[in-house]
Amino acid sequence: MSQPTGAVAPSDQRLAKGARSRASIARHAADVASVEGLNGVTIGRLATDLGISKSGIATLFGSKESLQLAAVKAGREVFIAQIITPSLAEPRGLPRVRGLVDRWFVHVTEPAFPGGCFRTAALTEFDSKPGPVRDALAADHDAWLTFLAQEIGKAQQDGALPTADPELLAFELDAVITAANTARQLGEDAKIAMARRIADRLLSA
Amino acid sequence: MSQPTGAVAPSDQRLAKGARSRASIARHAADVASVEGLNGVTIGRLATDLGISKSGIATLFGSKESLQLAAVKAGREVFIAQIITPSLAEPRGLPRVRGLVDRWFVHVTEPAFPGGCFRTAALTEFDSKPGPVRDALAADHDAWLTFLAQEIGKAQQDGALPTADPELLAFELDAVITAANTARQLGEDAKIAMARRIADRLLSA
Numbered sequence: 001m002s003q004p005t006g007a008v009a010p011s012d013q014r015l016a017k018g019a020r021s022r023a024s025i026a027r028h029a030a031d032v033a034s035v036e037g038l039n040g041v042t043i044g045r046l047a048t049d050l051g052i053s054k055s056g057i058a059t060l061f062g063s064k065e066s067l068q069l070a071a072v073k074a075g076r077e078v079f080i081a082q083i084i085t086p087s088l089a090e091p092r093g094l095p096r097v098r099g100l101v102d103r104w105f106v107h108v109t110e111p112a113f114p115g116g117c118f119r120t121a122a123l124t125e126f127d128s129k130p131g132p133v134r135d136a137l138a139a140d141h142d143a144w145l146t147f148l149a150q151e152i153g154k155a156q157q158d159g160a161l162p163t164a165d166p167e168l169l170a171f172e173l174d175a176v177i178t179a180a181n182t183a184r185q186l187g188e189d190a191k192i193a194m195a196r197r198i199a200d201r202l203l204s205a
Numbered sequence: 206m207s208q209p210t211g212a213v214a215p216s217d218q219r220l221a222k223g224a225r226s227r228a229s230i231a232r233h234a235a236d237v238a239s240v241e242g243l244n245g246v247t248i249g250r251l252a253t254d255l256g257i258s259k260s261g262i263a264t265l266f267g268s269k270e271s272l273q274l275a276a277v278k279a280g281r282e283v284f285i286a287q288i289i290t291p292s293l294a295e296p297r298g299l300p301r302v303r304g305l306v307d308r309w310f311v312h313v314t315e316p317a318f319p320g321g322c323f324r325t326a327a328l329t330e331f332d333s334k335p336g337p338v339r340d341a342l343a344a345d346h347d348a349w350l351t352f353l354a355q356e357i358g359k360a361q362q363d364g365a366l367p368t369a370d371p372e373l374l375a376f377e378l379d380a381v382i383t384a385a386n387t388a389r390q391l392g393e394d395a396k397i398a399m400a401r402r403i404a405d406r407l408l409s410a
Contacts, residue, residue: 035333037242113332124329127390128240128320138391171384171399179380185332185344194373195380 022060022070025050029071030078034115037125038068038133043093065132073137075118078109079140082107084147092158094203101173101199107194108181119144145170170199173199227265227275230255234276235283239320241328243273243338247393270337277341284345287312289352299408306378306404307363311358313386314397318374324349351374359386378404 028050029041042064047054061067081201090096108117114159115121128132145167152166161169176195183191230241233248233255247269252259266272287306295301313322320326333337350372357371366374381400388396 022395039242039244049358052278082299086313091219121333123391125242125325127387132369134391138393139303152395164278165399167395168399168402171396172381172403175380175384175400176377179376186339190372191376194370194376197373198377 010072017076018060020172021056023074025052025060026056026067026070026074027078029067030075030118031113031115033068033071033075034111034118034121036111036115038122040072041068043067054091068133070134071118071134072122072140075113076121076140078112079107079119079144082112084144087151092154094155095157097148097155097161098203100148101177101203102150104173104177105180105192105196105199107179109182109184111181116185120178120181145174148173159205161203169202172202176202218314223265226261226282227273228279230257230262230265230274231279232283234272236318236320237277237282238273238331239316239318239323239326241320243327244330245274246273246276248272268363273338274341277327277338280327281345283317283347284324287317289349292356297356297359298363299360301325302353302360303408305353305356306382306408309378309382310385310397310401310404313382314389316386316389320354321390322383325383325386332335348377353378364410366408376405377407381407 020040025046029046032049033041033043043054043057043061046052046057046067057067061070062156087096087100087102111117119137119141122133123137126137146180149166149170152161152169155161156163156166176198180192183189184197209326228338234251237250237254238246248259248262248266249271249327251257251262262272277403288305291308292301292305295304324342324346327338328342331342345352354371356364357374360366361368361371385397385400388394388400
């Protein structure tokens with residue numbers, strides 16, 4: 001799929017270079033999507049932004065939908081690297097939940113994407129458009145809330161949080177931090193502070 | 206502005222007809238925006254959907270941005286008619302707050318727009334795009350949260366809700382019901398039930 005037409009047998013080096021190009025184009029697609037929406041991610045726009053040919057991008061991705069799916073994967077990888085991976089070195093239970101929530105707030109208030117949280121922008125854009133892109137976004141969202149609920153459940157087993165439905169608390173944190181993301185993009189700092197107070201209250205015993 | 210070029214002096218009847226056309230086109234624009242985003246609202250798309258000429262729509266609205274602003278106004282009018290206006294007949298304080306929240310849930314679970322809550326879709330789409338459309342959406346959102354916080358404040362004065370920052374509770378309800386809207390569009394009914402439980406908890410003394 002990444003083999004250029006008319007090329008000689010691909011070397012490992014060329015495959016590696018193609019994978020790097022693909023990843024960096026997908027990452028830029030996620031940046032564009034955070035501001036313009038995933039429907040603003042076009043092969044022409046990316047070619048102009050990155051100074052590469054449209055045919056080069058078309059060869060790597062094939063279709064707009066495949067490019068959108070690659071942007072979703074790139075957005076997910078940033079979230080995992082920034083928020084989830086560091087938590088694996090933290091003590092399980094409440095310290096890990098607090099670490100996840102702290103980094104999630106940083107992800108929202110000092111966003112890696114120019115338009116704020118990629119997931120929030122893309123999920124709201126696609127929630128009424130059935131298809132593979134919506135499915136990928138919903139699966140990413142579910143995986144995150146499931147992971148968070150598992151960690152909340154461990155904190156509850158430790159007695160560090162009141163016994164309650166861990167999925168409900170994960171949903172509530174997601175709602176509040178998603179609202180903080182919108183507030184941040186609108187420059188409403190007082191609401192970010194409110195979201196932080198609510199999250200602190202939800203995570204106190 | 207709504208006077209057709211080359212027309213005779215407009216009669217009251219013609220002005221009234223123009224206003225009705227403008228309102229019904231703006232209402233359809235809000236429907237389209239709830240699914241496709243406000244950037245999916247084009248004069249060409251509306252002309253095709255409504256079976257009227259592009260030049261007729263262009264005469265009534267002038268520009269895409271003016272059409273988007275009219276869609277925002279139409280979305281706001283639906284929200285006010287469905288949720289706020291009925292509350293003026295309700296007793297002030299907690300009964301009115303509960304009525305507002307109940308109708309807000311209906312607005313989200315049985316939406317007037319094909320893509321769910323117009324405000325949620327449009328605000329997330331435009332929160333990273335400074336300009337008149339974002340300003341209009343932010344003003345609409347602020348006006349709603351201010352009204353809700355005032356009513357929460359009255360319920361607190363009555364002793365029907367614990368004394369706390371009314372703006373914080375309005376923000377929290379907004380976050381949770383906005384998340385319920387996304388859940389509804391994704392077909393995740395369990396999350397709508399979670400949102401309802403959270404709202405009930407927040408509105409109990």
